[in-house]
Amino acid sequence: MATVSRVVNHNHNVKPATEKKVMEVVKRLNYRPNDVARGLASKKTTTVGVIIPNVTNSYFAALARGIDDIAEMYQYNIILTNSDGDEQKEVKALNTLYSKQVDGIIFMGNELSAPVRDEFKAERIPVVLAGSVDPQNDFPNVNIDYRQAVSSQVNQLLDNGNQRVAFVAGKLTRSINQDFRIPGYQAALQAHQISFDEQLLFEAADYDEGYELCEQLLSHQATAAMVSNDEAAAGIMNGMNDRGVQVPEQFEVATSDNTKLTEMTRPTLSTITQPLYDVGAVAMRLLTKLMDNDEIEQKQVLLPFGMKQRGSTKGA
Template identity: 55%
Template sequence: MEKQTITIYDVAREADVSMATVSRVVNGNPNVKPATRKKVLEVIDRLDYRPNAVARGLASKKTTTVGVIIPDVSDIYFASLARGIDDVATMYKYNIILANSDENNQKEVQVLNTLLAKQVDGLIYMGHSISDAIRAEFARSKTPIVLAGSIDPDEQVGSVNIDYVAAVKDATLKLIKNGNEKVAFICGNLEFPINSKYRLRGYKDALNEAGIPYDESLIFETEYSYSAGEALFGKVQAIGATAAVVSDDELAVGVLNAAVDAGVNIPTDFEIVTSNNTKLTEMVRPKMTSISQPLYDMGAVGMRLLTKMMNKEEIDDKTILLPYSIVDRQSTK
């Protein structure tokens, strides 16, 4: 026999109270006599009644659900952001639907529309870039949207980040001050604004300040993977670079291990600064110096910004920059 869905009506009938009373108990409303509350809770327990979030949403026109679009759920960087989002969501009693977009533009649009069809109250979008197609969907949708660890160069959408220009500038200057004239810049797709308009600008600003001419041959554009980093080191070495700023930790580990395998001494002969300070930086030997982003806080502040937007509260600034630092380990002198 199929298990019948227990409704609020069944609970009210069994407990011999009104449906409004059951609703008050379920929603933690204090205006219920303790004896009545106890009786209703016992019935709820016995019947295994679970309030229907969708039905509750229909009544209040809110589903109390937030959609989170993440490019790669297995990436430590995005997983750390998601933790911060989830903790604040729980605090404000929102449920999260996590969707993986595989960093694929078509799939991003599909995933976004699936979440909007589920009537989510808000969306948090993480990804290395915002495609024109996704931007058009954002504009069409009436749903509040916040970017976490994603950049909107036009600042139309609320976002939480660090100052990537300043962070990469600091990292590059650190390597130049250590005596490296030829610093390689290893990053992901330069079509992504976060790489071209922010990180690369920081790198160029540092060269400019140090009076070193910009050399196109020191820029290496690749995919974010360990094997890509491993494959790249030979080319970086061949061009005569003695240091590198790398925009992704897994990529940086590939570069580091390839250097060590080639008998290069780190940091004496080659220095590396990576960008995300995920736990990978401490799992390798030598441990890697990194720009540190408050990932958990970025997720948490992003979610808090979204709750304000969903509740139509006053917002001072939609573009929020959190502080970063550079954590010194053994991959730099």
């Protein structure tokens, strides 16, 4: 048994002739190691659970790719679960992952709800947030500086002469918007000595909602929009064009995620650039350190962001 174990676990302390004999039998019997039994024996399943709000969203897909590549590098398997950003589904997904004895969790979500936070604390296995903020700083997380990023993009829209710039996000009450993006938006207004108007805050989570939002934007005399979601931004831009409002000459649109969609639209979308792949990769590397009980230098990792000016804003 010990010899077979060494061979199937790629321990090279076995004579080549013996290894060949073992592998011939393994092939003939179609034998595969039992990861469940192995996990029970070692108390480590080398499996990581990843909770993602929407597997079809390009933003989260890019993060997941970074996670998966680093997991493979460190010989961890990934169990990916889709939560639809629903609190109850997130709790259910967590319990399913816990029952599979995962060694760690990477959470990607629009909001870290109280029930999910309680589940994390109760189970006491390593958790890292990727592209998800934690104002209470309970859990390690990897993000960009959303406040500064939004402030920089809104500053450019204001520099272009816009006096009424709207801010559009999925849910304004979410922490990432309420605590980071909206303060960044307000800071840019203050720097240009423009009063904050709460009526210029709007909600749109996807293409259809962005498209339908155009009437409200125009009725509030907005001439530009800072949008937190690429799909919603594409909806706003197409909605404006279909209503005879030219982008960017009469209405400017800037977005936040720099997914492939921003290059597929016409005109192409100006955007904040985020190292999405790196956010996922760094989150997974951070999790491997926690699972190995290594000391980590910082719980909050902020990666650099950039700006990409394209056809949806003036001066691109």
